[in-house]
Amino acid sequence: MGMTANKPGICTTVQDLGRTGYLGSGFSPSGAMDQRAAVCANILVDNEPHAPVLEFCLAGPMLRFTTPTYIAIAGGDFRPTLDGMPIPAYTALPVKRGSMLAFGAPATGCYGYLAVAGGGPKVPRVMGSASTNLKCGIGGLKGRALTAGDYLSFETRITEYLPNLASHRIEDEDAYYEHENPQVTLRVVPGPQTDLFTDEGVRTFFNETYQVSGKCDRMGFRLDGPPIETVAGSDIISDGIALGAVQVPNHGRPIIMLADRQTTGGYAKIGTVASVDIPKLVQSPPGRTVRFEAVTVQEAQELYRKEHLHFRALEKMVRRPCYGGVSPRKTARRLTPILEAQALDAAGRPLWIETEKTAHHRTKRSE
Incomplete structure (x- = not known):
């Protein structure tokens, strides 16, 4: 039981939070481009934060569900519809068997995410991760993007009930991305080749502005703007590339390395974007203005810690008791053995009111 792709969308892949521990062997981590949105979508349907999700770019898929379940959509606003009716993002929603989920062109953002209750799409783990690495052809659904007619089964066959469903929503998440602002500020730790x-x-x-170019993909975002001057060129002996590393090739314009980045590179890196700001970048369409702000390693770590605490707070929030949060069927199943045991224990005993009446009559006779 799962879902069928009637239309695949653009570069729709299965992703989790990435394949860690294999950079030294030449494998890029892959994983969701906007990890914040992927984690939020999973939290909304009570999945683990690292559970696999469907990621799509610029145009979402059209999916038909073959089993009832619950879903959550996060990331850019792709104007989703369920059976032709508009549905909200950042909200857990029930889906019936046979329902059709469709997406339009994004009103905001570039990447969208679909999480399914019960653990998400069921795909083999390769080196501990479900993420699709398109270059190597591993992970996800046979190492490739979805095509029309593909079928994805779910980790859990049927999810009939999601406790406290009315609490499974996140308000004002779009405020983080500042979509209405034509300029985004990215915090950067200078180095390692600033010299x-x-x-x-x-x-x-750090003082000029740059624009997101049309030459952007899962490997990296190229920026247009004034060239950055070097002392004697930017070629170096190749070394490791971290998420968010800002490479400056000889033409002087920065490239920010992302999920499918190469593991090593031979261009000097002027800084590294703080991981908490990566989602703001990847959800920026071509033409959006970018500015950079210097922060220390300690400040970047504190930002990461605050984001982690934010996710923990969201997990507690979506589990808050609310109206309709109790399943009548589950309650009945739990109460039945308790009531049966009480009935057996009380069999043959007189009711307390009868006991009191008998004691009252005995008192009267003795008088």
Whole structure:
């Protein structure tokens, strides 16, 4: 039981939070481009934060469900509809068998995420991860993007009930992305090769504005803007590439490395974008203006800690007791053995009111 792709969308893949521990062997981590949205979608349907989700870019898929379940949509606003009716994002929703989920072009953002209750799509784990690595052809659904007619089964065959469903919603998550703002500020930890850039080059990077170009993909986002001056070119002996590393090739314009980045690179890195700001970048369409703000490693770590606490608070929030949060069937199943045991224990005993009446009559006779 699962869902069928009537239309695949653009680059619809199964992703989790990435394949860690294999950079030294030449495997990029892959994983969701917007990890914040993927985690939020999973939290909304009571999945583990690292459970696999469907990620799509610029155009979402059209999916038919072959089993009842619950879903949550997060990320960009792809104007989703269920059986032709508009549905909200960042809300857990029931889906019936045979229902059709469709997406339009994004009103905001670039990447969308679909989480399914019970653990998400059921795909083999490769090196401990369900993430699709398109270059290597591993993970996800046979290492590739969805095509028309593909079928994805679910980890849990049927999810009939989601406790406290009315609490499974997240308000104002769009405020984090600042979609209405034509400019996004990314916090950057300087280094590790800042010394290869002139003082003027560093000032240019942190004081000028750049624009997201049309040459962006899961490997990295290229930015257009004033060139960053180097001391004697930006070629270096290849070394490791972290998520958010800002490479500056010889043309002087930055490239921010993302989920499907190469594991090593031979261009100097002027800084690394704090991981909590990566979602703001990847949800920025071409033409959006980008500015950079320097932060320390300690400040970046504190931002990461606050995000982790935010996710923990969301987990508690969606589990709050609410109206309709108790399943009558489950309650009946739990109460039945208790009531039966009480009935057997009380068999043959007189009711308390009868006992009191008998004691009252005895008192009167003795008088």
